[in-house]
Amino acid sequence: MSTHAQGNGNPPEAMTEEFVQEWRNAAYNCFSSGHKFCREVCPVMQVERNESWTPTAFHANVVAMEQGELSVEDVAADYVNCTQCGACELRCPNTLFTGDFYRFRTRTVDLVKGMRALAVDQGIHQPGWQRWNRLTDDHRHEPVLGEADGGIPVDQAHVADWAAGLDIPIGGEAVLFVDCEAAFYRTSVPRAVAQMLQLAGFEFGLMREQWCCGGPAAEMGYVEQAKRFARHNLDDWRAVGVKRVIVLDPHDYIAFTEDYPKYFGEEFDDIEIVLAVELFAELIREGRLAPSVPIERAITYHDPCRLNKRKGIWEEPREILRAIPGLDFRDVDRVTQWSYCSGGGGGLPVEKPELTAKISDRRLEHAAELEVDTLVSACPWSERPLAEAGGRRAIDVVDIHELLAESLGIEVGGSRGE
Amino acid sequence: MSAVATPGALDDRALEELAQVLGAEHLITAKPARMHRARVPAPFPVHRWAEHLPDAVVLPGSTEEVAEVVRIANRFRIPVVPRAGGTGLTDGAVPLRHGILLDLKRLDQIHEIDLENRTCTVGAGVNMLKLNEVLGKHGLIYPDDPASYPCSLVGGRIGTSGWSLIGSRYGHTRDLVLSFVHVLPTGDIVRFGDGGGAKISKSSTGYTLKPLFMGHQGTLGVATEATLKLYPKPEAELSPFWAFEDYDSAHRTLRELVRADCATFAGAVIFDEHKVAYLRRDDEAYIPQPENVRALICAVLYGNEDEVRPGGRRLMRIARENGAHYLGDEISQGDWAARHDRYATPLHGRTKAGQVVPMSWHCEDAAINWTELPAVRREWHAIVARLRERSDVFDDWGMFAYTSTRTGVDYLTEIDVGIWEQELDDETWAMWVQAKRDIAAVAVAHGGSISACHGACREGEVDLVPEELGGAYDVMKTIKRTLDPLNVMNPGKYGLDGSFEEDHK
Numbered sequence: 001m002s003t004h005a006q007g008n009g010n011p012p013e014a015m016t017e018e019f020v021q022e023w024r025n026a027a028y029n030c031f032s033s034g035h036k037f038c039r040e041v042c043p044v045m046q047v048e049r050n051e052s053w054t055p056t057a058f059h060a061n062v063v064a065m066e067q068g069e070l071s072v073e074d075v076a077a078d079y080v081n082c083t084q085c086g087a088c089e090l091r092c093p094n095t096l097f098t099g100d101f102y103r104f105r106t107r108t109v110d111l112v113k114g115m116r117a118l119a120v121d122q123g124i125h126q127p128g129w130q131r132w133n134r135l136t137d138d139h140r141h142e143p144v145l146g147e148a149d150g151g152i153p154v155d156q157a158h159v160a161d162w163a164a165g166l167d168i169p170i171g172g173e174a175v176l177f178v179d180c181e182a183a184f185y186r187t188s189v190p191r192a193v194a195q196m197l198q199l200a201g202f203e204f205g206l207m208r209e210q211w212c213c214g215g216p217a218a219e220m221g222y223v224e225q226a227k228r229f230a231r232h233n234l235d236d237w238r239a240v241g242v243k244r245v246i247v248l249d250p251h252d253y254i255a256f257t258e259d260y261p262k263y264f265g266e267e268f269d270d271i272e273i274v275l276a277v278e279l280f281a282e283l284i285r286e287g288r289l290a291p292s293v294p295i296e297r298a299i300t301y302h303d304p305c306r307l308n309k310r311k312g313i314w315e316e317p318r319e320i321l322r323a324i325p326g327l328d329f330r331d332v333d334r335v336t337q338w339s340y341c342s343g344g345g346g347g348l349p350v351e352k353p354e355l356t357a358k359i360s361d362r363r364l365e366h367a368a369e370l371e372v373d374t375l376v377s378a379c380p381w382s383e384r385p386l387a388e389a390g391g392r393r394a395i396d397v398v399d400i401h402e403l404l405a406e407s408l409g410i411e412v413g414g415s416r417g418e
Numbered sequence: 419m420s421a422v423a424t425p426g427a428l429d430d431r432a433l434e435e436l437a438q439v440l441g442a443e444h445l446i447t448a449k450p451a452r453m454h455r456a457r458v459p460a461p462f463p464v465h466r467w468a469e470h471l472p473d474a475v476v477l478p479g480s481t482e483e484v485a486e487v488v489r490i491a492n493r494f495r496i497p498v499v500p501r502a503g504g505t506g507l508t509d510g511a512v513p514l515r516h517g518i519l520l521d522l523k524r525l526d527q528i529h530e531i532d533l534e535n536r537t538c539t540v541g542a543g544v545n546m547l548k549l550n551e552v553l554g555k556h557g558l559i560y561p562d563d564p565a566s567y568p569c570s571l572v573g574g575r576i577g578t579s580g581w582s583l584i585g586s587r588y589g590h591t592r593d594l595v596l597s598f599v600h601v602l603p604t605g606d607i608v609r610f611g612d613g614g615g616a617k618i619s620k621s622s623t624g625y626t627l628k629p630l631f632m633g634h635q636g637t638l639g640v641a642t643e644a645t646l647k648l649y650p651k652p653e654a655e656l657s658p659f660w661a662f663e664d665y666d667s668a669h670r671t672l673r674e675l676v677r678a679d680c681a682t683f684a685g686a687v688i689f690d691e692h693k694v695a696y697l698r699r700d701d702e703a704y705i706p707q708p709e710n711v712r713a714l715i716c717a718v719l720y721g722n723e724d725e726v727r728p729g730g731r732r733l734m735r736i737a738r739e740n741g742a743h744y745l746g747d748e749i750s751q752g753d754w755a756a757r758h759d760r761y762a763t764p765l766h767g768r769t770k771a772g773q774v775v776p777m778s779w780h781c782e783d784a785a786i787n788w789t790e791l792p793a794v795r796r797e798w799h800a801i802v803a804r805l806r807e808r809s810d811v812f813d814d815w816g817m818f819a820y821t822s823t824r825t826g827v828d829y830l831t832e833i834d835v836g837i838w839e840q841e842l843d844d845e846t847w848a849m850w851v852q853a854k855r856d857i858a859a860v861a862v863a864h865g866g867s868i869s870a871c872h873g874a875c876r877e878g879e880v881d882l883v884p885e886e887l888g889g890a891y892d893v894m895k896t897i898k899r900t901l902d903p904l905n906v907m908n909p910g911k912y913g914l915d916g917s918f919e920e921d922h923k
Contacts (some may be wrong), residue, residue, distance in 0.1 A: 034459025
């Protein structure tokens with residue numbers, strides 16, 4: 001941990017006090033009940049077995065801070081150990097049984113984001129995250145192809161390279177948002193999405209100047225940077241009259257449906273966010289896309305945390321998979337998958353890649369028990385760690401859009417990151 | 419060096435030895451890590467958190483490492499507090515003399531599943547729900563089902579001699595654990611079971627030692643690995659809920675239901691009118707119930723379909739003949755399915771003026787005979803009513819009583835008390851401790867036991883333990899001194915420090 005104050009002008013004590021007051025009751029709701037039902041579904045807890053890195057501990061720290069027993073500096077590094085998957089929130093009896101009546105739910109993800117932001121505001125940095133966000137700020141996209149300064153092709157000049165030969169216009173009422181991992185690393189995903197949209201006759205363009213959505217910076221606590229990026233993207237949309245943004249990355253989807261409305265309020269109300277996987281399920285339902293090329297694979301589906309646990313989206317991906325001929329689909333229900341995770345979220349692979357590897361390895365262990373040859377995901381960020389773990393077990397990891405495009409007879413092209 | 423373990427004995431030399439055994443990664447001295455292992459879900463005097471901090475946390479990865487930690491603790495006279503899930507309600511895992519906190523969660527391996535003899539052997543850090551996810555693939559179940567089923571761990575179940583909601587059918591932890599590997603307070607490793615074989619359920623060889631090393635709350639060492647008895651996953655489950663107009667009718671019906679002696683009967687629970695009123699505060703299943711619903715019973719049957727069905731018909735008939743009103747399939751199935759989650763959320767807390775405040779749920783439990791339930795209920799509510807009268811920190815959340823066994827001889831009887839921890843101070847904490855003492859005294863006066871389930875080593879209730887146990891308590895002290903001559907294991911619990919007074923002088 002290094003200390004380098006950025007700050008927002010307030011003295012650190014006042015910032016901490018404000019934070020503690022904001023979270024005080026929520027923290028006691030967890031601390032007091034002490035159920036810890038969240039523990040065994042937490043992906044980090046499952047592999048580390050360290051009680052300090054649990055949703056319960058993350059809440060108890062706030063109580064201890066109020067008591068003057070702990071400071072932000074004492075606990076900041078503990079909050080690295082969270083993928084922000086949201087399983088704990090779903091498994092919390094407080095959410096399950098008081099949500100409707102009291103309009104209360106446990107919000108561990110927001111608490112973790114808040115504590116990370118408080119640390120950054122007080123100049124307490126995790127070295128990996130600090131470097132990552134500096135590079136993101138420099139290149140407008142996350143350094144997904146490697147962190148070496150200079151010479152990396154992650155920058156504006158190359159942000160639409162993935163679309164080579166697809167003849168996609170700039171601007172229009174609907175734009176396809178493609179940043180970071182999908183734009184530079186797993187380019188087969190946006191290529192598949194774009195070509196399927198074209199096949200269905202769905203009109204869309206690209207942004208004039210596409211930046212990172214800003215979500216990862218917000219997840220790691222670099223809120224000022226996240227807001228700057230968000231502002232840029234919104235201005236870019238406005239400049240070309242965008243009304244709809246098509247999103248293929250669940251992490252972007254979280255940023256647009258949770259962060260942007262907080263940043264912009266009413267200003268953002270008229271922008272419609274369309275999740276590609278939901279759109280494709282609809283197009284199949286309407287008969288506008290008809291997958292017909294059989295794909296002979298034994299698959300299981302990985303529910304991306306940000307779709308299943310954070311957004312309750314689990315039906316549409318299954319609908320798509322069931323529409324693809326030839327698949328032997330060995331499904332695991334969405335609730336069992338609350339305790340599954342790739343380990344790829346919340347900045348964890350940036351700061352603790354070894355922990356991400358353990359979590360993704362465990363996910364592949366579950367897949368291997370089903371004796372499948374393929375694990376299908378719907379999140380580019382999950383696919384890199386899952387593919388690394390899959391390589392060790394001879395299980396192929398593919399994106400649902402890649403698979404659907406193949407069944408539609410599309411030569412996808414691009415890179416699967418190999 | 420002191421003759422027995424004392425706070426402050428953990429010095430740099432001891433830390434160095436611990437690091438050599440465990441690796442630096444699994445020896446933690448950072449304050450947040452120590453704070454998180456200083457408490458359990460029971461109400462906690464938050465303003466006195468620092469009094470319970472361990473000096474170091476160790477996360478051993480094997481029985482041998484656990485034993486080595488205990489040996490080091492003996493050499494340096496350092497208190498050791500074992501902790502598995504840390505979900506207990508009697509503070510067994512809360513350090514009273516600082517020292518080393520022995521966290522067993524890394525012992526989470528499933529070592530063996532023996533499909534032929536229907537046993538499995540697991541580390542002490544394995545959770546029952548997770549274990550059953552694995553066993554389910556083989557059509558088997560480990561039916562140890564406490565309220566903390568989604569989070570408590572096998573090791574803690576042994577250390578506290580756990581109680582199971584479906585124990586009337588399958589037995590409790592003591593019946594379900596066939597044998598376990600145990601690290602004695604001196605660091606020696608032994609196996610306790612029935613006789614010497616790991617998978618024997620009944621032996622007459624030698625002393626029957628297994629029960630002695632269960633429920634000691636860590637004062638006699640620590641279990642690290644257990645061999646468990648498995649059952650076939652039941653084909654059928656039935657969990658009817660019935661409503662009554664008054665407690666006494668429900669109490670009588672409870673006896674009749676138990677006396678039916680259905681072989682698939684797994685347990686019955688009675689809710690009193692305070693519990694029903696508490697549920698009416700916010701529970702969508704109970705708010706619409708008519709005003710004359712003042713008590714509830716739930717009975718549960720598990721087993722083969724062709725046994726559960728006629729058993730269920732029999733219980734339904736008995737309930738009907740006793741004036742019970744069946745609440746319907748939806749509430750019956752839903753409430754039982756939600757049994758671990760439903761009854762203890764902090765937002766159900768209310769001040770006397772009706773303000774919603776976050777309260778911690780606390781369950782004071784005792785073992786009470788069926789005949790004594792009405793009297794104990796009256797006396798306990800009176801104690802909690804006096805607390806509430808004196809302070810808004812306390813709230814009466816009603817009572818449950820659960821069958822402990824199929825004959826209905828005794829019941830795990832609990833009064834649930836909401837406690838507003840944000841406002842706890844020395845004065846209200848003292849009021850609470852006195853109330854616990856009074857609650858325990860009622861149980862003893864009625865020929866019961868202070869705890870059926872949690873243990874009885876918390877402030878307040880623990881004072882009554884010598885009275886409840888009489889001469890048996892002196893035997894406990896003798897055993898403690900013999901097996902743990904340096905008072906290393908969880909010192910301060912159960913008043914057993916009294917066995918070492920001479921050494922402290």
